[in-house]
Amino acid sequence: MTITKERTLAEIVRKDFPILHQEVNGKPLVYLDNAATSQKPLAVLDALRNYYEQYNSNVHRGVHTLSGKATDAYEGARVKIAKFVNANLPEEIIYSRNASEAINLVAYAWGLTHLQPGDEIILSVMEHHSNLVPWQLVAKTTGAVLKFVELTPSEEFDLEQYKTLVSNKTKLVSVVHVSNTLGCINPVEEITEIAHKYGAKVLIDACQSTPHLPIDVQKINCDWLVASGHKMCGPTGIGFLYGKEKLLRAMPPFMGGGEMIADVFLENSTYADIPHKFEAGTPAIAEAIGLGAAVDYLSNIGMDKIHAYEAELTAYLFEQLRQIPEIRVYGPQADSTGGNRAALASFTAGNVHPHDLSTILDQAGVAIRAGHHCTQPLHRYIKAQSTARASLYFYNTKEEIDVFIAALREAIEFFGGIFG
């Protein structure tokens, strides 16, 4: 009789990711920079290739067969994404280049037309630059005022302080779901409910949650939600904005051009209905179809299963990091299940600067991020000039965490010698 150990999720899926099977600097690649961008499974690569090899054509423009096929696939991907985040209607999903563009769409199409001097926009100190700069621009133009939610002592979203910030002046709350630096999971349902009591709109930056957790926009009840395809197994150049139907209908277009019009005259035009009103010009057709394939791939595994496996990795990662005295991790500690936070760790390692650390780990085949991860104000807030970040996905393994930890210890030793 043979006893077969149950295979982990990573053991099952790794064969789907060709890029993972290579050596970097003579060592097997350990890719721990997933918060920056994820790797792509064959299913996505095949979808891109099939499109270009078999039915490359412009969408919504031709009556010929290939154009019809391309349009079906392009719109089919929208339906998949809508289902993936539990939107009420496919039309509530607007394609964008990435999350940044989706936020800018709301900032320009809604912000510029709805905000008055003295109106307040609530953000948090942990926001990615993508969810800060567009609002700074809008505030400057409209005279609206930015307010910031700070952190609790455990470096999480301070819900109590948030409650004191919201008022009748609040017109918008725009916050991140899962912080790409702290890894905390913010209470977006509660945040939304409170904002709505004051009639404020809510935008959720779901860049770091959509790839890892089941997302239900109706349960969150947010007005908008944005995500980037490239962080969730999809191609670069495609992301999406979810918006409530009524709200999207009421918003003016963001950009003008082909696809987004109904009737065009020389002096003025009428606009297409949602979602096309917001999709000017030839869109990223292959990329949208690729994102549809990514969503299929993730759904077939199951987001619950992905989250459960990543929680296991998180618990293990933190257990290992805790044993290195020089390491200071930012954001909440992982509980014993690992499920209370994201599968990433931003940290400093004593005297080893994150940049030097990243170079040393790279020599061991381990890819991590070093810097401020596009959260400069947060780094100022937590008084870290820069941090190193290891971020995991469902194809990572405990063995890879071991390689990372061993390399980390070596790096600290290498530098520790001189500081000893």
Next chain:
Amino acid sequence: MTLGNLRDLYQQVILERYKTPRHKGKTNPVHRYQKGHNPSCGDTIELTLQLSDAGDKILDAKFEGEGCAISMASADLMAEALKGKTVKEALEMVERFQQMMKGEAEFPKELRKLNVMQGVAQFPVRIKCANLTWHALKAALQSSADAESNGFISNEKEEA
């Protein structure tokens, strides 16, 4: 791990200068002030220069800043090498250092200490770190004398 490769990059001198820089601080008086910033990683440098009365010679150079071993050691070694150099010589050193980062040049005997930075050329993503202080120097020397009013330079687009 291929520590051998890393020893080329992190020469003992670099690690020592990172740990105990010899030229940290501000010159007195400050004739030139330049802030350098690497937006992608957050490294910063504040370079100050004291010039001769005629303004054509560097009497003293110091730096403040926060950053990785490469950027800090580079700044310390540069500050040391600048003392007594004419402005023209210093600008030539900037050129030579940037060539060295491309693996195309090294410094002559009297400035050979700077050659410990040569290993960085093997790590293209780190060239920015080593160059930060030299960019700041170039901007400082090309700026007018009204010291503190200078903005800061960013070397984000370098060696991309």
